[in-house]
Amino acid sequence: MAYTIIDTGGSRSFPAQHAFTKGAAGDGEVAVIIGSAVGAALATLTDREGKAAVLLELGTECLGAYTGESRGEEGSNVLGFARFGLGNGEPSNLIELVRQPRTSETALAAAKQIFEAAGLQTAVCGDFAGRIIDRLVRPYYNAALRRLDEVLASADDLDTTLKLGLGYPEGPIALLERTGLAHHYDVTQGLFEAYGDPAFTPARRARVAKQRQRKA
Amino acid sequence: MTTEIKTVGVAGSGTMGAGIAIVAARAGFKTIVYDTRQEALERARAQTAGFFAKSVERKKLTPAQVEKIMGDLTGTTRISDMAGCDIVIEAVFENLKIKHDLLGELNQVCQQHTLFASNTSTLSITEIAAGSGRDERFVGMHFCLPAQLMKLVEMSPGIRTSDEAFQRAWDFCKALGQTPVRTRDNPGFILNYFLVPFNNDAIRLVEAGVAEPADIDRAIKAGLGYPLGPLELLDMVGLDTHLLVAEALYASTRDPRAACPPLVKRMIAAGRLGRKTGQGFFRYSGNAMFGG
Numbered sequence: 412m413a414y415t416i417i418d419t420g421g422s423r424s425f426p427a428q429h430a431f432t433k434g435a436a437g438d439g440e441v442a443v444i445i446g447s448a449v450g451a452a453l454a455t456l457t458d459r460e461g462k463a464a465v466l467l468e469l470g471t472e473c474l475g476a477y478t479g480e481s482r483g484e485e486g487s488n489v490l491g492f493a494r495f496g497l498g499n500g501e502p503s504n505l506i507e508l509v510r511q512p513r514t515s516e517t518a519l520a521a522a523k524q525i526f527e528a529a530g531l532q533t534a535v536c537g538d539f540a541g542r543i544i545d546r547l548v549r550p551y552y553n554a555a556l557r558r559l560d561e562v563l564a565s566a567d568d569l570d571t572t573l574k575l576g577l578g579y580p581e582g583p584i585a586l587l588e589r590t591g592l593a594h595h596y597d598v599t600q601g602l603f604e605a606y607g608d609p610a611f612t613p614a615r616r617a618r619v620a621k622q623r624q625r626k627a
Numbered sequence: 628m629t630t631e632i633k634t635v636g637v638a639g640s641g642t643m644g645a646g647i648a649i650v651a652a653r654a655g656f657k658t659i660v661y662d663t664r665q666e667a668l669e670r671a672r673a674q675t676a677g678f679f680a681k682s683v684e685r686k687k688l689t690p691a692q693v694e695k696i697m698g699d700l701t702g703t704t705r706i707s708d709m710a711g712c713d714i715v716i717e718a719v720f721e722n723l724k725i726k727h728d729l730l731g732e733l734n735q736v737c738q739q740h741t742l743f744a745s746n747t748s749t750l751s752i753t754e755i756a757a758g759s760g761r762d763e764r765f766v767g768m769h770f771c772l773p774a775q776l777m778k779l780v781e782m783s784p785g786i787r788t789s790d791e792a793f794q795r796a797w798d799f800c801k802a803l804g805q806t807p808v809r810t811r812d813n814p815g816f817i818l819n820y821f822l823v824p825f826n827n828d829a830i831r832l833v834e835a836g837v838a839e840p841a842d843i844d845r846a847i848k849a850g851l852g853y854p855l856g857p858l859e860l861l862d863m864v865g866l867d868t869h870l871l872v873a874e875a876l877y878a879s880t881r882d883p884r885a886a887c888p889p890l891v892k893r894m895i896a897a898g899r900l901g902r903k904t905g906q907g908f909f910r911y912s913g914n915a916m917f918g919g
Contacts, residue, residue, distance in 0.1 A: 463644060495850040505849035534846035536838040543838050543846040547857070551825050564810060564817060570819040572808050574780035576771045578854040583821075609823075610884055 412463065413439035414525045417456070421445030424468050424494035424502060431529035441521050443467065450477050453489070464518035465489045471601045474509045474538045486513025490522050494531070495544050497586065498594030506533045507542045540605035541598075549599040549611055555583035556614035593618030630795070630802040632742075633657060638729055640664075642865065642903075643746055645671040649678060652700040653688075653775075654771065654803045660702045661709055668702035675700070678775060698767035701853035710736050711766025714799060716768055718746040721871045724752070727758030734760035742796055744768040748819045749875035752812045753785035762787040766796040769816055772864060778806040780818045804853075814879035823876050824884035826869065829857035833908070834890045840908040858908040862901035866891050 416435040422445040425432050435443070440463040444452045449467045459465055465488055467477055474491035491509030496502035506526045510519055523533050536543050559566055570582020587595055596617040603611035613621070635651040637644050640662040648671070652658040662668050679696065682688040688696075709715060715733055719725055730743060737743075743765045745755050758764035767783035780800050784793045800807040810816040815823060829843055838846070844856020861869055873887035894900070894907065901907030 426703065486681070503850045503852075505846055507846060507850075530844060532849040534838065534842040534849070536846075537836060537843060539835075539837050541841055543832065544850045546832065546837070547825065547828050547843075548851065550828060551821055554821060554824070558817075558820070563813060563820075564808075568808055568810075572779060572781065572810070573821065575806055575808075576777065576781070576818045577763060577822065580852040 412441060412521055412524055412528075414441035414443055415439040417442060417444045417452050419444065419448035419452050421447040422468060423470065423496065424492070424506075426502070429529070431526065431531060434525075434529055436519065440464075441525055442465065443525075453477055457544060460488070464515075464521040466522055467491050469493045469509060471540065471598070471624035473540060474511060478511065480511075484513050486511035486515070488515045488518040490518060491538065492512060492522065492526075493542065500590040504530070504532055505544075506531050507544070508533050508535045509538050509542065510535055511538050525619055541602045545598055549595070549602055550608075552583050552587055553599060553610065553612065553614040553617070556587070556616045559584060559614060587617075592617050593624040596621040628658055630799045631860045632713040632795070632802070634659065634712050636661060636709045636715035636737075637718060638709075638715060638717040638733065639666045639720075640671040640867075641718065643772065643774055645675060646772070647716055647718055647746065647770050647774040648700060649675055650803055650805065652696045652805065656699070656803075658700045659708060659712060660700070661704070661706060662693075662702065663704055664789055668704065672700075672702060706732050706736055709733060710738070712737060712741055714742040714744060714796070716746055717743045721747060721749055721875050723750060723754060723758070723878050726755050730755070730759040740764075742766065742792060742799075744796060749815055749823075749872050749879065751785075751814070751879070752783045753787070756787065758786040763789045764792040766793055767810075767812065767816070768782075768796060769818070771818065778804075779818075780807045781810045781818060782807045783810050783812045783816060785812055815876050815885075819872060819876060820880075823869075823873050824882060826857045826861055827873060827884055827886070827888055830861070830888045830890055833858070834888055841911055849889065854868070862907035862911070865894045865901045865903055866907055868902050870895060 413436040415438060416432060425445055438473040442456060443461050445468040478489050493507050494502045495505045495507055498536045508522055526533050534543055566584040570585050573579050573582045596613045599611050599613050635656045635658045637648045637660045640660050648658050648660045662908050667749055679693045683690055683693055717726060717729060719729055743759050743761055745767055746769055747755060748769055752767035756762035759765050762785060765785055766788055769781040771777035771779050832838055833840055834841055840858040844859050847856045870891050871889050875884055877885040898904055899906045902911050907913050
């Protein structure tokens with residue numbers, strides 16, 4: 412299926428060339444809007460209803476911020492998506508596809524098809540802050556940082572235990588140091604504001620890293 | 628690594644007990660598995676034979692080696708048969724009274740030098756040891772699931788555990804070919820302290836209709852490189868086991884994320900316990916032991 416990419420600049424999903432961006436055509440049945448100004452591009456998109464699907468790159472915001480919501484029955488051919496990545500690390504191979512209750516199944520199938528044809532994997536989720544992964548891992552990362560402060564074990568022992576015990580490729584402390592504690596602060600603070608759940612409260616070490624970043 | 632331990636007892640022939648027995652027998656120890664239920668022993672032995680058959684297929688072991696291992700691995704329903712063990716590792720339900728009753732009986736049967744160890748994942752080692760009659764020779768040895776494949780063992784001394792007993796258990800763990808990591812006697816130690824709330828959060832995403840189980844697992848595996856998704860892992864652990872572990876952890880920590888989501892109780896009531904009943908968050912066609 413042919414797709415067109417409208418790049419508004421500053422895409423977090425595709426900061427560099429990828430098979431997906433290389434596979435775009437001039438006038439496709441699917442419109443993919445990436446970058447930091449997707450709302451404005453959506454507003455000016457011609458023949459929006461005539462597209463098989465319109466895909467908006469999301470940051471931490473919900474798809475409903477662009478499409479509107481009504482009585483739990485919202486949904487159209489417009490979907491959200493984000494390629495998952497942790498902070499300063501390389502983006503992963505995963506696309507989280509965001510749907511609404513009445514999203515067109517045809518549009519969803521078209522979205523899956525074009526991403527998977529480019530070698531990416533897709534996971535479909537509802538339109539909730541943090542989608543799947545951030546909602547699951549941020550409380551875990553906060554807990555790991557807190558337990559480090561409480562000297563449950565050394566950073567190396569915490570990481571080793573979680574790698575050997577669960578087969579994780581990297582322990583939480585090394586991962587957060589590699590990808591940026593300040594970035595973790597930004598994401599988990601946003602989730603705390605969205606849900607008010609104390610599990611998302613940024614851990615002390617993340618707050619300190621953010622303070623250090625602000626002072627730099 | 629040398630150890631004076633020659634004979635290993637494993638109390639309980641469920642998923643963890645059977646896996647620990649495989650580890651011990653495969654490492655060359657004479658291994659006796661005790662369970663009050665003959666049918667549980669027979670089921671575990673059949674699964675163990677299937678596991679070693681796969682080991683032969685994958686050329687990890689020869690048929691002669693498997694014959695020797697299976698010969699060194701016996702099961703019993705008579706607790707008196709545990710008298711000759713140098714260490715007994717209990718892997719029964721996560722219930723303090725059940726463990727105290729079992730350990731009290733073992734204490735009457737076993738010799739003075741015999742070490743007792745608990746594979747508990749959530750209960751306090753010190754509290755379990757207090758009902759064993761030999762709290763100075765009691766250690767926490769938490770094997771990871773599936774025990775027959777995972778190298779890590781979280782080892783925790785209780786408050787009254789002697790340094791000598793802990794060192795003997797540590798040396799034995801290394802002689803098993805495992806990788807011990809010392810942890811404090813805290814609820815959930817390291818692994819379950821993080822894993823149980825994480826898995827509960829994944830169940831809550833299903834409950835809240837955020838995503839389907841397959842999408843959640845795919846996201847975690849593709850996005851983070853984890854070998855298993857949380858719901859696939861829960862099916863392997865068994866939702867009845869997860870409920871016990873989560874309730875024990877919640878009772879110790881009062882952490883709301885440790886509290887088991889209501890969906891788990893509904894699935895248990897419906898007989899969807901995971902792999903062992905053929906359906907949990909996913910459907911399964913067999914109940915073979917993991918790996919080989």
